[in-house]
Amino acid sequence: KQEVTQIPAALSVPEGENLVLNCSFTDSAIYNLQWFRQDPGKGLTSLLLIQSSQREQTSGRLNASLDKSSGRSTLYIAASQPGDSATYLCAVRQPPGAGGTSYGKLTFGQGTILTVHP
Amino acid sequence: GAVVSQHPSWVICKSGTSVKIECRSLDFQATTMFWYRQFPKQSLMLMATSNEGSKATYEQGVEKDKFLINHASLTLSTLTVTSAHPEDSSFYICSARSLGTDTQYFGPGTRLTVL
Numbered sequence: 001k002q003e004v005t006q007i008p009a010a011l012s013v014p015e016g017e018n019l020v021l022n023c024s025f026t027d028s029a030i031y032n033l034q035w036f037r038q039d040p041g042k043g044l045t046s047l048l049l050i051q052s053s054q055r056e057q058t059s060g061r062l063n064a065s066l067d068k069s070s071g072r073s074t075l076y077i078a079a080s081q082p083g084d085s086a087t088y089l090c091a092v093r094q095p096p097g098a099g100g101t102s103y104g105k106l107t108f109g110q111g112t113i114l115t116v117h118p
Numbered sequence: 119g120a121v122v123s124q125h126p127s128w129v130i131c132k133s134g135t136s137v138k139i140e141c142r143s144l145d146f147q148a149t150t151m152f153w154y155r156q157f158p159k160q161s162l163m164l165m166a167t168s169n170e171g172s173k174a175t176y177e178q179g180v181e182k183d184k185f186l187i188n189h190a191s192l193t194l195s196t197l198t199v200t201s202a203h204p205e206d207s208s209f210y211i212c213s214a215r216s217l218g219t220d221t222q223y224f225g226p227g228t229r230l231t232v233l
Binding site (some may be wrong): 036041042043044046108 | 124150152159160161162163164167209211215220221222224225226227229
């Protein structure tokens with residue numbers, strides 16, 4: 001059974017700092033890995049998706065890396081801003097067909113609550 | 119981009135009543151829909167997966183008679199919480215996927231509070 005762990009559970013930083021959020025997963029046989037952002041009481045916004053064959057993806061101030069063999073991913077946020085404050089969720093997708101499903105189940109970590117203060 | 123809506127965004131009900139939550143894909147055909155629940159400060163847990171026109175597949179530990187899922191069309195799935203109890207209070211999020219793609223689009227969630 002896939003388990004996804006995110007460290008730290010919470011992080012508070014001053015504005016402008018570069019920061020790293022960590023995600024680890026127990027089963028390296030993944031199809032892809034995705035980072036999401038969730039604002040309080042809201043749904044999920046997809047930030048970055050890394051296919052299992054890729055090492056990293058970048059979007060603006062965000063960079064996500066993937067080391068499938070070691071079961072790890074990191075989300076790097078450069079020059080953090082108060083508007084980045086949110087919960088960041090990591091999720092890994094099983095390969096289609098795994099576990100008897102055709103869609104590839106998505107397993108989420110518990111998230112890192114990020115607070116960027118001015 | 120693809121949009122998934124949920125209705126209502128929040129609902130308060132009395133213990134013992136049933137509550138229906140709707141999930142709609144607004145600009146694409148959702149062949150598969152997923153229902154998740156999220157307790158405060160916890161992650162999303164998959165409850166069930168439904169394919170249009172078929173019975174839903176429930177995750178282990180989720181009572182299918184309590185959480186009724188109907189996916190009657192390619193743009194609508196409903197989750198009915200029957201005989202709701204305070205422990206059913208949670209944030210329910212739906213997600214939709216179109217045929218031939220891996221991308222899941224998430225709805226904004228529904229906050230259910232059972233008194």
